[in-house]
Amino acid sequence: xxxxxxxxxxxxxxxxxxxxxxxxxxxxxxxxxxxxxxxxxxxxxxxxxxxxxxxxxxxxxxxxxxxxxxxxxxxxxxxxxxxxxxxxxxxxxxxxxxxxxxxxxxxxxxxxxxxxxxxxxxxxxxxxxxxxxxxxxxxxxxxxxxxxx
Numbered sequence: 001x002x003x004x005x006x007x008x009x010x011x012x013x014x015x016x017x018x019x020x021x022x023x024x025x026x027x028x029x030x031x032x033x034x035x036x037x038x039x040x041x042x043x044x045x046x047x048x049x050x051x052x053x054x055x056x057x058x059x060x061x062x063x064x065x066x067x068x069x070x071x072x073x074x075x076x077x078x079x080x081x082x083x084x085x086x087x088x089x090x091x092x093x094x095x096x097x098x099x100x101x102x103x104x105x106x107x108x109x110x111x112x113x114x115x116x117x118x119x120x121x122x123x124x125x126x127x128x129x130x131x132x133x134x135x136x137x138x139x140x141x142x143x144x145x146x147x148x149x
Contacts (some may be wrong), residue, residue: 036061036069043083051089053078060091060101073107075099082120082128090128092117098128100145110145113138 039052039061048065055078062072077094084090089101096113098120111128119131128140 041081045083045087053081073101073105079117080120092120111140
């Protein structure tokens with residue numbers, strides 16, 4: 001009997017602690033924006049802009065520190081993204097394309113992988129490191145980026 005009573009008390013304490021914890025953004029946390037259609041992946045540049053992709057509509061969104069989301073660029077079937085120190089946003093796609101989006105929102109395809117991309121990051125020298133849908137991780141040297149004219 002005593003064990004059952006103790007379990008009930010612990011459950012009650014747990015439920016009360018959840019109720020008293022408040023919303024997910026209580027305290028110093030704050031909601032930056034809402035209403036984006038299934039945002040996927042987040043990166044932040046050195047000015048505090050947050051970038052995310054929406055796979056369904058292909059929009060790359062920029063959320064400024066104190067502002068509303070802005071449709072920054074459009075890329076077919078985006079799957080992952082990263083940003084460099086110059087605020088160039090790199091976006092990988094389901095078809096294997098990698099796009100570089102300049103701070104003014106111009107998107108250029110700079111590389112093509114054999115399969116879709118599942119992750120992107122940059123190494124300390126500014127080269128891209130990409131994870132592909134077929135299980136590979138590849139480094140793409142910055143010198144090999146092919147900027148379209």
